Amino acid sequence: MSKKKNRPxxxxxxxxxxxxxxxxxxxKxxxxxxxxxxxxxxxxEKAVTMDINRLMNFPMRRLSESEKKWLKAKMKDDCQEVADTAREIYNVCFPHAERNAMKKQLVINTLSFEVHTEIYDGYGDMELVDRRFTIDRKSRVLTMTDFQTEYGEQRVTLEGGEMAKLLRYIVHTLEIFMWEQDYCLNPDEEDYDPFLDGEEDFFMEDLEDGLEVQPPKEPEGSPSWRVQVEYSNHTVQDDSSYEDYLPERPEDLYLSLLEYFELKEEVF
Ligand SMILES: [Zn+2]
Incomplete structure (x- = not known):
């Protein structure tokens, strides 16, 4: 029996x-x-070949500290191929690393959040909401405008710590900066021309034939919700949705902002 039986x-x-x-x-x-x-x-070349080889066989399990250290170092390798491969492997091993790195840098300066759709109010009813909230970090003012009532704009000024906590919650827990990606907002314009673009003849023919042709669904009227954020690093986010419901995290944002004004109303 060969000793090498189980070896390649x-x-x-x-x-x-x-x-x-x-x-x-x-x-030799x-x-x-x-x-x-x-x-x-x-x-x-030997070093690059060895690195690529090690990266391609990198274990897909919880990495040891030394493996992590090596992988991080390789992301800064002089050889672009090694650096790119290491970055790919890193993103597979740590899918949330990029988000977490962004969180550390992002500070919200101003935020505007509009909701014009039905929302489950937490007491078993659907409520038609038509409101806009704004947040301003520097003045620490939070406003709410209810377009359905005569109250107009209500405002509260938060304590310094309370404002910082709210903004941290919006970035770190709700991950607002990822909403465009998470909720597939603002799709590329190309997604909206399924057959109209360059196919007008086909479209017209169908109309002439009396066929009922549904034009591609394009965003119409005002969005069901919209969020605009300006960050301290000067990046700006502007996402609108035309779906007639509020996804989980935007709903969490709505409910937590509303709380500031509900507490105030109870006083009266
Ligand atoms: Zn070889």
């Missing part, structure tokens, strides 16, 4: 990571575990 056939090359037949190795290369092809590479 041939001899291992530590550079390319392949098992190759013995004749692919020189005498055999001992050094470097195949003839790899021995012709320059030192830099």
């Amino acid at each position: 056939h041939g001899h291992y090359c530590k550079i390319c990571g392949e098992y190759k037949a013995n004749e692919k190795f020189s005498g 290369g055999h001992a050094a575990h470097i195949c003839k092809a790899c021995s012709r590479l320059s030192a830099a």
Whole structure:
């Protein structure tokens, strides 16, 4: 019984990571575990080949600290191919890393949040909401405008700590900066021209034939909700939705902003 039964056939090359037949190795290369092809590479090429090889075989499990450290270092490698591959592997291993890195940098300066749709009010009823909230970090003023009532604009000024807490909640917990991606908002214009673009003839023919052709659904009228955010790093976010419901996190934002005004109303 061969001792090598469970091992891949041939001899291992530590550079390319392949098992190759013995004749692919020189005498010296055999001992050094470097195949003839790899021995012709320059030192830099050897290093790149080894790195790519290690990255391609990177374990898809919880990484040890030293593995993490190595992977992070490789994302800054001088060789672009190594750096790009390391970045890809890193994003697979740590899918939330990019979000978390962004969170640390993002501070909301101003926010405007409009809701014009039905919302489950938490007591078993659907309520038609037609409101706009604004937040201003510097003045710490929170406003609510209810377009359905005569109250007009109500405002509360938050304590410094309370304002910071609210803004942190919006970025860190609600991840507002990812809503466009998370809720597929503002799709590319190309998504809206299924057959009208360059196909007018087809469309007109169908109309002439008396066929009922539904034009592609385009956003009409005002959005059901819209969020505009200006961050301290001067980036601006402006997302609108035309779906007639409020997804989970925008609803959480709505309910938590509303609370500031409900508390105030109870006083009267
Ligand atoms: Zn090799």
